[in-house]
Amino acid sequence: MEIKYYREALHNYLVLKIDGDDTGSYQYKMLEHNNIKGIVPFTIRRIDGETAMYYEIDSKQSLGNMYSRRRISYENLKKLLKSVVEVTEEISRFFLDDNHLMLTEECIFEDFSTGSFHFLYNPDYDNNNAVSFFASLLEMIDIGDQKAMELIYELCDRVKPDSPCFSLIINDILRAKEDLENPDVSHNDILVDEVTDIDEDIDDEEETDVKTKVIPIKLPFGVSMLMAALFAIVGGVLWYIRAAYILTYEENLLDIAVFMICVMMSLICFIQTLKASKVAGPIIRKRKRSSSDDEYEDDEDAEKDEEKEETKDEIRRPAPEAVPSFSYSEEDENEETVLLNFSFSKNPHKLYSEDGGIQNISLSSLPIVIGKLSSCADAVIKDPTVSRIHAKIFSFGDEIMIQDLNSKNGTFINGTQLLPNEKRTIEVDDEIVFGKCAFSFR
Numbered sequence: 001m002e003i004k005y006y007r008e009a010l011h012n013y014l015v016l017k018i019d020g021d022d023t024g025s026y027q028y029k030m031l032e033h034n035n036i037k038g039i040v041p042f043t044i045r046r047i048d049g050e051t052a053m054y055y056e057i058d059s060k061q062s063l064g065n066m067y068s069r070r071r072i073s074y075e076n077l078k079k080l081l082k083s084v085v086e087v088t089e090e091i092s093r094f095f096l097d098d099n100h101l102m103l104t105e106e107c108i109f110e111d112f113s114t115g116s117f118h119f120l121y122n123p124d125y126d127n128n129n130a131v132s133f134f135a136s137l138l139e140m141i142d143i144g145d146q147k148a149m150e151l152i153y154e155l156c157d158r159v160k161p162d163s164p165c166f167s168l169i170i171n172d173i174l175r176a177k178e179d180l181e182n183p184d185v186s187h188n189d190i191l192v193d194e195v196t197d198i199d200e201d202i203d204d205e206e207e208t209d210v211k212t213k214v215i216p217i218k219l220p221f222g223v224s225m226l227m228a229a230l231f232a233i234v235g236g237v238l239w240y241i242r243a244a245y246i247l248t249y250e251e252n253l254l255d256i257a258v259f260m261i262c263v264m265m266s267l268i269c270f271i272q273t274l275k276a277s278k279v280a281g282p283i284i285r286k287r288k289r290s291s292s293d294d295e296y297e298d299d300e301d302a303e304k305d306e307e308k309e310e311t312k313d314e315i316r317r318p319a320p321e322a323v324p325s326f327s328y329s330e331e332d333e334n335e336e337t338v339l340l341n342f343s344f345s346k347n348p349h350k351l352y353s354e355d356g357g358i359q360n361i362s363l364s365s366l367p368i369v370i371g372k373l374s375s376c377a378d379a380v381i382k383d384p385t386v387s388r389i390h391a392k393i394f395s396f397g398d399e400i401m402i403q404d405l406n407s408k409n410g411t412f413i414n415g416t417q418l419l420p421n422e423k424r425t426i427e428v429d430d431e432i433v434f435g436k437c438a439f440s441f442r
Helices: 026-032 074-093 131-138 146-158 166-181 187-194 204-208 221-244 249-279 291-316 330-334
Strands: 003-007 012-017 042-047 050-056 060-062 108-111 117-119 350-353 368-371 391-396 399-404 411-413 423-425 431-434 437-441
Touching: 026 042, 074 117, 074 146, 074 166, 131 146, 146 166, 221 249, 399 411
Parallel strands: none
Antiparallel strands: 003 012, 012 050, 042 050, 060 108, 108 117, 350 437, 368 391, 391 399, 399 423, 411 431, 431 437
16 A cells, blocks of 8 residues: 655645545544544545545654664563554454554554554555564564564564464463563452452461561661660660669569660661671771882972973073975985875765754764654754654665655755655755754765
């Protein structure tokens, strides 16, 4: 299915032509009049006798553009697969078929504002299986990320052309991965708050299995030592009261209990004091100056004085005649000049900024993504009129081409604005404008 792009004053669109005129069917009406989460909204337009679906793709980038240079990590892959599962569950609520999801790198978009993924749904598109989709993902995975490679290989191995529902397979694989990463947390724990019939007869053994997180209290070095001394003093006072006075049975028990608590707290604070003293680094003492150090410093001062005297003598002396570094002969003078073998076509090109506040952009390593988002762009332009991922410059054979990456303010070549995702060859001395930032290609 041919994909076209269209730009209006405020919006960018991905355009898909509808083969027939049957736009009044259930699926078209359901999609057009409902804002389905995860589905790119669209409108149906009839222009010059042709009917097409106009998907609004503002502030979104396709997977192909997002991961043309950087690779998909394990976390991003999990996020993408979870979005696939969620969107299939969402469209099933509206009795729509997930086989009409356009699972290609050009038709899956990531929204920069929310970080979520969005999909195109086309009733005329029939995706009988998702094998080709995972095969294309395999080429964009970071080969250095072992967990991402294991996940994508497992998906490619389990999803077959005759698989009835690929979203169920993805969900099972993701659940298994989460169980391995978090063995203490099961999926049933999410529903604990909803369970009302709780058995009150809990065995003592089960109660001991409950793990509580203990937050240690760390006191400063001086405070812990002071607390240890205070608890020791209180313990000594209690021991003196018990020895000097006749106490009743209850007072005796209370005195012993408080005395034991004071002894324990004093020991704890004292142990913390010892640990703090071990953690603290060794005390660096200033070494006393020895006679050898004084002699060494005197030698250095003497050397400095000698150097000063030498420089003064050099200043007083007249400068000697300049001696030529090379000696020429008559044969050298008559030798022909060798022409440098320059090939200007092989020199790396640059985008020379026409604004002094913006740096030039080197094109020595292509492809290169241009934008203001440093985490995604290779050449960062800090200007509010430049999109986060604005354009891409790449080589195609012997030509150098530029592609607008669905930018908001557009990319211009010699005053002509490119359509979203349009590719065009650039020549030397062309003026290229990103937003309001103008460059000259040389």
